[in-house]
Amino acid sequence: MSFHPFSHFQFTIRFTDAAKMYGAVLACTDEAVLPVSQVFDAIRELGNEGVEKLDPLVITSASSLSKFPVESSSVDLVVLIWKSLDFPIDQLTQEVLRVLKAGGTTLIHKSSQSAVGSGDKMIPDLENKLLLAGFSEIQALQSSVIKAKKPSWKIGSSFALKKFVKSSPKVQIDFDSDLIDKNSLLSEEDLKKPELPSGDCEIGPTRKACKNCSCGRAEEEEKVLKLGLTAEQINNPQSACGSCGLGDAFRCSTCPYKGLPAFKMGETVLLLSPSLKLFGVISLVCPVA
Amino acid sequence: MKEIQQRHHKLLILYATQTGNALDASERLAREAERRACPINLLSLHQYDPNLLPQEEAVVFVVSTTGQGDTPDSMKVFWRFLLQRSLSQHWLKGVHYTVFGLGDSGYQKYNFVAKKLDKRLKDLGGTTILERGLGDDQHPSGYEGTLDPWMSSLWRILNTIKPEFLPNGPDVSIQDTVLIDQPKVQITYHNIESHFSTASDTGSVRSMHPGKSSSDRSGHPDCFLKMVKNLPLTRANCGKDVRHFEFELESHAIKYDTGDVLEILPGQDSAEVDAFIRRCDLDPDAFISISPRGTDDCNGHGSRIPIQLKTFVELTMDVASASPRRYFFEVMSFFATAEHEKERLQYFSSPEGRDDLYQYNQKERRTVLEVLEDFPSVQMPLEWLIQLVPMLKTRAFSISSSQSVHPNQVHLTVSVVSWTTPYKRKKKGFCSSWLATLDPCNAVGIPAWFHKGSLPTPSPSLPLILVGPGTGCAPFRGFIEERALQSKTISTAPIMFFFGCWNEDGDFLYKDLWLNHSQNNGVLSEANGGGFYVAFSRDQPEKVYVQHKMKEHSGRVWNLLADGAAVYIAGSSTKMPTDVTSAFEEIVSKENEVSKEDAVRWIRALERCGKYHIEAWS
Numbered sequence: 001m002s003f004h005p006f007s008h009f010q011f012t013i014r015f016t017d018a019a020k021m022y023g024a025v026l027a028c029t030d031e032a033v034l035p036v037s038q039v040f041d042a043i044r045e046l047g048n049e050g051v052e053k054l055d056p057l058v059i060t061s062a063s064s065l066s067k068f069p070v071e072s073s074s075v076d077l078v079v080l081i082w083k084s085l086d087f088p089i090d091q092l093t094q095e096v097l098r099v100l101k102a103g104g105t106t107l108i109h110k111s112s113q114s115a116v117g118s119g120d121k122m123i124p125d126l127e128n129k130l131l132l133a134g135f136s137e138i139q140a141l142q143s144s145v146i147k148a149k150k151p152s153w154k155i156g157s158s159f160a161l162k163k164f165v166k167s168s169p170k171v172q173i174d175f176d177s178d179l180i181d182k183n184s185l186l187s188e189e190d191l192k193k194p195e196l197p198s199g200d201c202e203i204g205p206t207r208k209a210c211k212n213c214s215c216g217r218a219e220e221e222e223k224v225l226k227l228g229l230t231a232e233q234i235n236n237p238q239s240a241c242g243s244c245g246l247g248d249a250f251r252c253s254t255c256p257y258k259g260l261p262a263f264k265m266g267e268t269v270l271l272l273s274p275s276l277k278l279f280g281v282i283s284l285v286c287p288v289a
Numbered sequence: 290m291k292e293i294q295q296r297h298h299k300l301l302i303l304y305a306t307q308t309g310n311a312l313d314a315s316e317r318l319a320r321e322a323e324r325r326a327c328p329i330n331l332l333s334l335h336q337y338d339p340n341l342l343p344q345e346e347a348v349v350f351v352v353s354t355t356g357q358g359d360t361p362d363s364m365k366v367f368w369r370f371l372l373q374r375s376l377s378q379h380w381l382k383g384v385h386y387t388v389f390g391l392g393d394s395g396y397q398k399y400n401f402v403a404k405k406l407d408k409r410l411k412d413l414g415g416t417t418i419l420e421r422g423l424g425d426d427q428h429p430s431g432y433e434g435t436l437d438p439w440m441s442s443l444w445r446i447l448n449t450i451k452p453e454f455l456p457n458g459p460d461v462s463i464q465d466t467v468l469i470d471q472p473k474v475q476i477t478y479h480n481i482e483s484h485f486s487t488a489s490d491t492g493s494v495r496s497m498h499p500g501k502s503s504s505d506r507s508g509h510p511d512c513f514l515k516m517v518k519n520l521p522l523t524r525a526n527c528g529k530d531v532r533h534f535e536f537e538l539e540s541h542a543i544k545y546d547t548g549d550v551l552e553i554l555p556g557q558d559s560a561e562v563d564a565f566i567r568r569c570d571l572d573p574d575a576f577i578s579i580s581p582r583g584t585d586d587c588n589g590h591g592s593r594i595p596i597q598l599k600t601f602v603e604l605t606m607d608v609a610s611a612s613p614r615r616y617f618f619e620v621m622s623f624f625a626t627a628e629h630e631k632e633r634l635q636y637f638s639s640p641e642g643r644d645d646l647y648q649y650n651q652k653e654r655r656t657v658l659e660v661l662e663d664f665p666s667v668q669m670p671l672e673w674l675i676q677l678v679p680m681l682k683t684r685a686f687s688i689s690s691s692q693s694v695h696p697n698q699v700h701l702t703v704s705v706v707s708w709t710t711p712y713k714r715k716k717k718g719f720c721s722s723w724l725a726t727l728d729p730c731n732a733v734g735i736p737a738w739f740h741k742g743s744l745p746t747p748s749p750s751l752p753l754i755l756v757g758p759g760t761g762c763a764p765f766r767g768f769i770e771e772r773a774l775q776s777k778t779i780s781t782a783p784i785m786f787f788f789g790c791w792n793e794d795g796d797f798l799y800k801d802l803w804l805n806h807s808q809n810n811g812v813l814s815e816a817n818g819g820g821f822y823v824a825f826s827r828d829q830p831e832k833v834y835v836q837h838k839m840k841e842h843s844g845r846v847w848n849l850l851a852d853g854a855a856v857y858i859a860g861s862s863t864k865m866p867t868d869v870t871s872a873f874e875e876i877v878s879k880e881n882e883v884s885k886e887d888a889v890r891w892i893r894a895l896e897r898c899g900k901y902h903i904e905a906w907s
Contacts, residue, residue, distance in 0.1 A: 090748070094779070097750055131899055134750045134782065134853050151853045179372040185405040185412075248712065249649055249663040250633060259712030262663070 022077040025056040026070060026099060029081040030063040042079050042109055045141055066091065070099045078106040089126065093133040100150040106135070108146045237263055299328045300447075300454060303337055304351040305364035305402070309679075310391050313614050314424070314436055315351040318389075320470065320616075321440060324461045327447075327454045335363035339370040345384050347418065347451060349443070352406060353391040356863060356905055358398025371409055381415035385450070389439060393426040397867065400425075419446050430647035433615065437640050470620075471582060472672035474499050479576040479595040487576060488594040491554065491604060491736045497579050497596060498605040500680035512540040513734035514553070514699065516727050522702070527795030530705040531760060532725055535690075538697050539734065547691050547767035548744035551699060552683045554604070554736040555720040561609040561658060562602055568661050570668060573599035579675065604681065609656045610719035611679035615646060617660070620673055627666035634664065653710045684720040687742060687859065687904065689763035691771035702763035702798065704861070743904045744857055749775045752782040752854035754846060756869050758789030758824070758835050761860025762798055764904065768857075769803075772812045783818035785842075785849055789835040791827045820845060835865070836872035846873075847880035855900040866903045 027039040039058065040051045056079070059068065063086065078096045087110060096106050110126065126146055127138050135148040237257065243250040247262035257263075300322055304315035312333075319331045334352075342348070353361050360368050388410070390403020400423045407421045422439035424432025444459035481487060488494055492509030518535035545551075566573050576595035602608070615638060622634035636642035637649070649655065657678050661667065669677075690700035705725045706718030727733070744764050747753055749772060755765045765786060772781050788803065790796045807813035807821035814820075822838045839846055850856075856873065858866050870892065878888035895901045 093748075094750065098780075128899065129748075132745065132751055132855075133748045134752070136853055178374055179369065180374055182372060182405055185408040186401065187408075190401070190404045246629070247663045248653070249660075250629070253645075253648065259710070259714050 022054060022105070024075045025054050025077045025079065026059070026068065026075045027056045027079040027081065028059045028062045028068065030061065030084050031081070032061050034058065034060055034081065038081065039079055042081060042107060042145075043077070045145060046105075046107065046147070063088070068095050068099050072098050073101050075099045076101055076104050078104070080106065080108045080110075082108070082110045089129050090133075093130060093135070097133060097135070097150055102150060104150050106148050106150070108148075110144050110146075236266060238265060298346060298453070299330045301345050301348045302329055302331045302351065303334050303348060304331075305334045305353060305361040305367075307353050307355050307361040310432065311351050311353040311361070313616075314389065314391060314432060315349075317436070317616065318349060318351065318440065321444075321461075324470075325444065325459070326456050333363050334367045337367065339367050343381055343384060347385045347447070347454065348387075349418075350386065350388045350403075350406060350410075351391070352388065352402050354393075354396075354398065354400050354402040356393075356396060357866065357903060358396070358401040360402050364402070368406075371406075371413070376413055378412060379414045381410060381413040384415050385418050386410050386415045387418040387443065388421040389424065389436065390421060391424040391426075391432045395427055396863065399423075418450065419443055430644045431651060433643055433647070437643065472670070472676050473582055474579050474672055474675055475582045476671050476675070477578045477580070479578065481576040481595060488596050489600055493594065494596055494600060494604045497594075497601070498680055499579065499581070499676060500605075510554070510736035511738045512538055512543050514737045515539060515732040515734060516724075517698075517729050517732070519725070519727060519729055522798045523796045524794065527792065529791070529796045530707075530725070531796060531798055532703050532705060533689075533799075534701045534703060534724060535695075536699050536701070536735070536737075538699060541697070543739065545688060545692055545699065545739045546741075546746040547688070547771050548742060548746045548764050549688050550685050550740055550742035551688050551701060552685045552738040552740065553720070554681065554683050555723045556733070556735075557603055557607075557609060557681065558723075562599065565606075565608040565658050565661070566599065566602060568658070569671075569674060571598060571602075571671065573597075573602075577601065577671075582672075606657075606675070606678045607681040608658050608678065611657070611682070612650055612655050613657050613660060613677060613679060615643070617657075617677045618646065618650075620677060621660075621664060621667050621669065624669050624673075625664060625667045630664045630666050634667075648711070653712055653714070654716055683738065685742075687744070687764040688739075689766040691767045691774065694770045694774050700766075702760050702766065704760050744859065744902050745899075747855060747857075749779060749781040752818070752849050752852050753784045754849055754854050754856045755784060755786045755859075756835050756839070756857070757786070757859045758862075758865065759796075759860055760798075761858075761865075761904075762788055764859055765857070766799060766802065769806055769812060773806055776812055781812065782852075782854075783849065784812050785820045785822075785845065785854075786813055787822050787824070787835045787838055789824040789826060789838075791825065793823075793825050793828055797823070797825075815845075818849070834868070836868045839869070839872045840875060843876045843879055846876050850877070850895075853900075855902070856895065857902045857904075859904045861906050863905070866905050 022043070025043070027034075027042075036056070036058065039056050040054075043051050043054065043056075057070070059065065062068075063084065078100055080092065080096070100106065108126070127140065130138050130146070130148050134151065136151045137147075137149040139147045141147055237244065241252065243252070244255050244257045245263050245265055248258060251258055302315050302319055302322075304311045306312040306315075315331060319329050322329045352364060355361060388403050388407045390400040390406075392400035392403065403421055403423060407417075411417065419439075419442050422435050424435045426432065428434035441459075444455065448455045448459040488497070490509075496508060514536035516534060517537050518533065520533045522531045522533050523529045563573070575598045577598055578595045618634050619638035622631055622638060625631040625634055637646040650660070655663075686701045686703060688699055689702045690698060692699075701724075703721050703724055705721045707715065707722070709715055742764075747768060753768065755768065757763070757765045769784060769786065772784060775781050786803065788798075790798065803813065803821050803823075805811065807815075807819075810816050812819060820842065822842060824833045824835050824838045826832050826834055850873075858869050860866070874885060874888040874892055877883070877891055878885050881888075892901065
């Protein structure tokens with residue numbers, strides 16, 4: 001069987017006993033009053049039967065609440081039904097994450113009473129926040145409903161979770177489903193690694209140190225530097241081609257005076273010490289008109 | 290049924306530039322077109338509405354690929370538009386196009402942006418004018434090595450398929466005694482009485498420079514910073530000089546998050562600025578205003594406010610760091626009075642001399658001042674200088690502090706760069722060495738901008754795996770500080786941090802900080818499900834890097850990944866992110882006993898859902 005961790009892309013509606021799936025349910029809303037049937041309707045979106053057998057704990061006027069009056073890791077399903085535009089995402093996601101058992105589910109109903117158009121942006125924003133908060137298997141069920149799961153971690157667990165299928169976070173965010181896969185635009189030829197010696201900084205006598213060499217080769221090359229000029233060449237510079245004294249712009253690639261300031265024939269070439277700035281030395285040696 | 294409106298009878302040149310190379314290449318293309326009397330329209334991709342593409346007659350795309358294979362920022366929206374499934378394969382029917390890419394074959398993802406764009410345009414029904422050109426930094430003369438011959442082919446082919454674009458044919462004769470081009474700006478000199486209002490604030494001054502573009506940070510700074518601490522983090526003579534800088538925010542309105550980026554405008558050395566002004570025979574105290582050539586004085590683009598020339602040079606013209614472009618040498622040749630200088634400059638501007646120019650100029654990192662000193666007979670008018678001297682650029686750094694821990698402050702971790710050029714001259718990084726010389730006792734206001742980088746701020750309940758060797762640790766210092774503070778009041782998820790450096794007693798940046806947080810149930814402690822591991826690459830004969838340490842702790846890494854951890858990789862190397870990603874793939878493959886291909890797909894999926902972030906700088 002060839003393994004593909006993301007084969008369960010589509011949410012499949014299964015009819016199972018809700019009471020068995022979601023033992024403890026917490027419903028939370030910013031409204032002052034909420035009929036229990038609305039909670040059941042919301043849960044039905046998860047495609048379960050026997051929803052009426054559930055006994056959800058309902059918290060109303062929750063916008064003023066900083067913490068849910070519920071024990072940590074005690075709830076299988078949290079249903080949030082939020083009507084107002086003021087949705088304290090960070091606080092709520094923290095709390096939902098806290099009270100949910102590992103592997104538990106949350107269902108968020110957020111009504112978009114705001115102006116037309118802004119509702120489209122809301123769902124991706126919320127999905128992003130949930131993702132960053134640590135939720136997994138985040139799905140947008142409808143235009144204003146999101147389902148997400150709390151992953152099953154235990155902090156500090158010492159055994160390796162070996163089975164891929166059970167424990168890999170199957171993240172299903174795909175904002176780009178209306179775009180083609182850009183990697184499909186590259187051919188075999190394009191993907192072939194370009195012909196340069198790759199990364200082995202030790203081999204090859206002609207390979208020079210990289211621009212931002214971090215392996216030490218650049219320093220080795222520096223240490224080997226010598227000016228390559230004799231004392232005679234420095235004190236009494238002569239040039240067969242006549243261009244050496246004019247400065248780097250006019251010198252041949254093999255010129256021994258490369259890198260040094262311009263000079264006049266016969267006059268001692270001022271060697272550049274690393275701390276001197278080039279223009280300062282030139283103005284001493286070669287008077288600029 | 291789509292109706293074809295009247296086509297625009299112009300050659301449209303669209304570019305996407307990150308560091309300015311693609312902009313230079315497309316400006317060169319535009320110039321060559323104008324010299325052939327071909328009407329053009331030159332725009333950055335972020336300025337162009339992709340809906341208009343089907344109406345174009347001929348389009349040339351000039352696009353760069355960044356180090357990680359990504360599109361430049363200015364291309365992101367356009368590219369997303371082009372990738373829509375809803376566009377049909379006939380959408381660009383009748384549109385002639387070609388692509389020139391700028392890239393570096395030292396990277397695996399060589400010119401990926403140009404290659405993908407080319408294919409996508411073809412799939413959408415476009416007709417290629419000529420095969421795409423791929424400029425390569427590794428070529429002896431950089432991208433120009435490919436651009437020159439490719440452009441010749443372009444004019445030749447365009448002349449056969451669309452002769453109306455080139456009324457004088459594909460060739461142009463260069464009259465070397467007359468400069469056919471004109472500068473883009475005109476200067477007005479003002480006689481200023483002392484009570485006249487002049488512009489001297491950074492924002493106004495920089496906005497007058499013609500080189501500013503809307504995607505560059507040249508408007509008013511978000512704030513001005515005062516340096517309050519300048520500390521070495523490395524031992525003297527260890528081979529590296531990394532500093533910890535602390536700045537005070539002079540404004541209480543600034544809010545930043547961990548992972549954000551700070552951009553600053555470095556100051557130029559007064560002596561260099563003076564030398565440049567002297568060399569160019571300018572009056573530092575003159576007051577000037579700048580406007581596009583051809584506009585009359587009543588044009589109110591804010592350029593009427595006079596600026597002092599010296600201030601303008603200081604704040605906008607890079608005289609001692611950036612190298613000028615080939616066009617600078619071409620224009621210089623017209624203003625050289627010494628015959629041998631004129632010849633040499635013409636040689637440098639020709640296709641034959643291009644490689645030599647690359648050696649002398651780009652590879653040596655010649656500054657404008659150095660070039661002007663090497664050609665002493667050249668006197669370029671101010672208009673040309675303003676157009677051609679590279680604009681002083683801001684430099685960006687990852688913020689290394691958390692504002693919750695240090696309200697009113699922002700910290701940076703900066704490596705003072707220095708290197709030796711091919712001609713054996715010693716050079717230092719302009720901005721880093723300037724910062725290193727600043728004295729907190731004589732603090733000057735540094736213009737600064739804040740913006741998001743590629744590292745989103747993690748929420749406290751998100752487990753993290755951080756890999757940041759060297760100065761890559763900078764943003765993570767912010768993450769870790771912040772989580773440590775948060776852990777005092779709420780429960781937080783663990784962090785695993787892999788750091789790397791050369792020697793334990795040389796460049797172990799922030800050693801005490803990391804060790805502190807990895808003990809006593811701190812956020813980096815193993816007891817809490819996290820960890821802190823260091824690779825000292827040079828403390829033993831064989832190289833040990835962060836990826837080796839990661840594989841050593843393969844099990845713990847997988848545990849955290851399975852728990853939903855997000856991965857952040859940061860650092861200043863071209864190869865490190867690739868090596869680290871391979872290590873993750875190996876870990877996933879090993880711990881789950883699945884094939885490498887499956888592991889690669891898993892990591893890619895992690896990337897697509899926003900849990901795998903890389904910030905690499907060079």
